[in-house]
Amino acid sequence: MAFSVSDRFSGNVRNAFRNLRQSEEEKPSATQAINQPNTINEAFAYAALNSPKNEIRLVTISPGAFLETPVACQLSHASLDESPRYEALSYTWGSPVDPIAITLNDQPFHVTRSLHDAICHLRLENASRTLWIDAICINQLSIPERNAQVRIMRTIYRQSQQTLIWLGPAFKNSDLMMDFIGWEDERLLNPTLDGGDDEWAAARYYRAMQEPRLLHIWRALSELSQRPYWKRMWIVQEIAFGTAPQVCVGTRSASFWDALMRVLSSLSAELDMEHPGRPLNHPWVELLAENKALAIGRERKDINMPKGPSWLAAALLRYRGSLATDPRDKVIALLGFLDEGSVAYDQLITVEYSRPVRDLYLDIFKFCASEPRLARTQSQSHTGSNPKFTLNYTMSYNRATVLAAEAEGRTLDDDEMHVDYETEEAVSRAHGPLNILTAAGIRDKGTDNFPSWLPHWGRDSSTLSIDDLSGNRYTVSGKTPPVYVLSEEDKILHASGVLLHKLTHVGDKIQNSHPNPVELVRSVVSWYRLAEKHPSASNPFERSYFWRALVFDSYLNPYFSEAPRQWYDMDLDSLIQTAEDSMVPGRDRIDLSVLANELLLMLQKTTRGRRFALTEEGLYTMVPEEAKTGDVVVVLFGCDIPLLLRRVHLGRHWVVVGECFCYGIMDGEVVDGLKEAGLLNITAQDFEIH
Structure with missing residues (x-):
């Protein structure tokens, strides 16, 4: 199988590597960034809301001339059907530890310090101000009320006069x-x-x-x-639907x-x-x-674009690192977007805070896997339930000119570097209904009685998905429709696919979850040496393939389908020197290290929660940290990314280890080859996944 190495450049973020590791003192604590259930007001008596009338509560804040002035508020009921006048607050709940008492309806009511700061800064000096604030306006101790209010959350923000984004x-x-x-x-x-x-x-x-x-x-x-605000899951909906968002920092507020x-x-x-x-x-x-x-x-x-199962699956992956104390909110916070497309998601998804988390996530799995794999045209492409398009910008650089400039050690001028964007070509990809499986893995097995194939969205993860990092352009299973069934009370997934390669060598884990450039390169060098040491007869060591595997054959900007060829010609000495230079403040970077910095930045993204491995055929693979020798690369029909599976129970059953990238098969080469040879049905097998 031959692979071409791109000779073109593509332009995007240059000469930078962001050291994402922060000291523990600098990191915001998780409780500062998430929705903490308000259980600190058990004595406060809420009057019931009239749900058929779309009733909500509004809090009117009395004026205060100074930040130190005690906070006094009044709570009232209003019907959204009557278009009440109010502003909606989007903020960070903060920790419930050590709350502050305010006066609400002449009674004490406790709020977090974060909310107290927001109220003190946002109240007016000489007039009252009416807001909708979830921690006050929703009885957090009433599950039926929470169930009803989250269903109209987007309407609450959409009908507000403006949305106040409080950033501290x-x-x-x-x-x-x-x-x-x-x-x-x-x-x-x-x-x-x-x-x-x-x-x-x-x-x-x-x-x-x-x-x-x-x-x-x-x-x-x-x-x-x-700021911790951006880690909250609910802000995605609050900002997307919010009217005339106003960013508020301290006493300053602006459109x-x-x-x-x-x-x-x-x-x-x-x-x-x-x-x-x-x-x-x-x-x-x-x-x-x-x-x-x-x-x-x-x-x-894109708020008005129709959205369906494929959008929800992609959005869940995109915002998986966002935080919410109640794990149900990790998915409920996105369901309001589906209403825009009149998708009858409530036929498969039941929003009920008293339900077990596993049951809600099982609903999400069934809904996301319910969309058939359909052929899409370019005119159908945009967002929502339509597939994404990878824009393949063909640069008009003259290869001889580029090489001559490099040999002379000079930078190309604007005319020589001209880019012809009129050659833009869109390539469509139909959604894989079983792509939802790429978020699953054995790290979730045993958590809340989760099977390995069911994603646990409540588990915080900094690992970025292969689909998102690659610009959603891979179709490892070609155009095959999914073939699967759930059995034994939805505990076992039977899915058809093709078993491809077994892992024979697995590289060491990156010890630090947020490595600095030197720590990252140290691990990458060990993987490089592993690949050099264990070539196969059919796949001798190839440096460019190694780098392509580590970055998912992709670039920093997912709209570009290929990276500059200098990435794949990178030698270890250049990468090591660049990593060391990046640790020295003010160190000038030479032109060669510019591209190495780009590569480091991409590696920081692709290696999170992953390590390098070799298959028995010598193919280069990026696998989850939990992988071990003997695990196998499998292509399930209807899934666009390969999965790593592991045999259990005397080899009769399987568990999902996680998604993986295997260079050389990502564009459906294996499945298409089996189809052409008439062997796909013969080779396909059923995987009983627990």
Whole structure:
């Protein structure tokens, strides 16, 4: 089987590697970022809501001239059918430990310190202010009420006059940052405001954004993007459906959201247009790396697009790292999006907080696996239940010119680096109904009586999915429809597929969950040596294949289907030197290390929770940390990513270890080959998975 190595460049984030490891003192605690059940007001008597009238409660906050003024509020009922006037609050609940008492309806009512800060900062000096605040307006001790209120949550935020996004007290340069974003937003909306044509304005704008004097602004914006608020699961729905979002930091509030999206998108576009090997603004890269605000901004932009099972499966993977104390909320928080597409999800999914978590997650599995694998056309492609498209930008670089410039040690000029975006080509992929299995694994087996094939969404995971990192472009099972059945009270999954390769050598785990560049490269070097030491007769050691396997044959920007060829020609010495240089503040990076920094950044993403392995045929594979020799790579019909399975119970049963990447089979080569030879039905077998 022959594999081509791309000779083209693709432009995106350059010359940066973000050290994601923080000291324990700097990390926000989990309880600061999640929804803690409000069990601290058991003595407060709530009057029942009238659900048929879509009743909600609203809290009216009395004015307060100073932050220290005691908080006094009144609680009232209102019907959404009558369009009441109120604002909705989106915030971080915080820890219930050491709450603060406020006065609610002339009675003591305890709130978290995080909510108390928000109320004190957001109340007005000379007038009352009416808000919807979930911790106060929903009786958290009433399961029937919680069941009813979460079903109308999107309506609550959508009908509000505006949504207040409380990101906490002011911090260094936060006021300057908010003023600056407003100014930049005005320039982005009207680039020729100061005179000149569009080309002149774009050049001036880019130069201004690069000015060193703005460094503190980008650092402040980066700090804002890393606040615990962004880890909450419910904010995805709150922001996406919220009316006129206002970002609130300290005593400052501004129509910030649309401006923030335009500025972040502009920075991303500027990085995309950079030439390979050019030094870049590192604070920009740190700001844009895994920016949750940008991801939620896309959900808001596509809010009216129909969404179904495939969207839900992808969104659950995308936001799996978000936090919620009640594990049910990890999926319930996304169900409101399905209502937009009039998807009858309640026929398969029962939202009931008293149900066992396993039962709710089983509903999610059945719903996500219910969508048939259908052929899609380009015109059908966008979001929701339609497949994603990978944009394959064919660059118009002249190969001889590139090589000549490299030999001369010079940087190509703009004409030589011209990119012809008119060659954009969209490639469709139909959704694999069993893609939901890629979120499962043995790490969840035994948790709440979960079988290995059922994803446990309540388990926090920093591992990013292969599908998401690769731009959703792989179809390992071709166009095969799923063949599966659940048995024995939904405890066993019988699924058909093809057993491919057994693991014979498994690399060491990366010891640190958030390794610095040197620690990461140390593990990568050991994997490289393992691959060198154990070539097979049919697959001798090939450096480019090794790197392709480690990065899922993908690039930092999933809209580009290939990475620059320099990644796959990378030698270990260059990578080691770059890792060491990145640990020295202020160290200048040479052009060669620019590409090595890119590779390191991608490796930081792809290696989380994974390690390298070799199959008996010598194929390079990235597998879950729990993998061990003897596990097998399996292609299940209707699943776009390979799974790693393990035999148990004397070899009669199987468990899912997790998803894996196996270089050389990801585009359906094996399944298509068996089809052409008329052997697919003969080779297929049933896997009884527990």
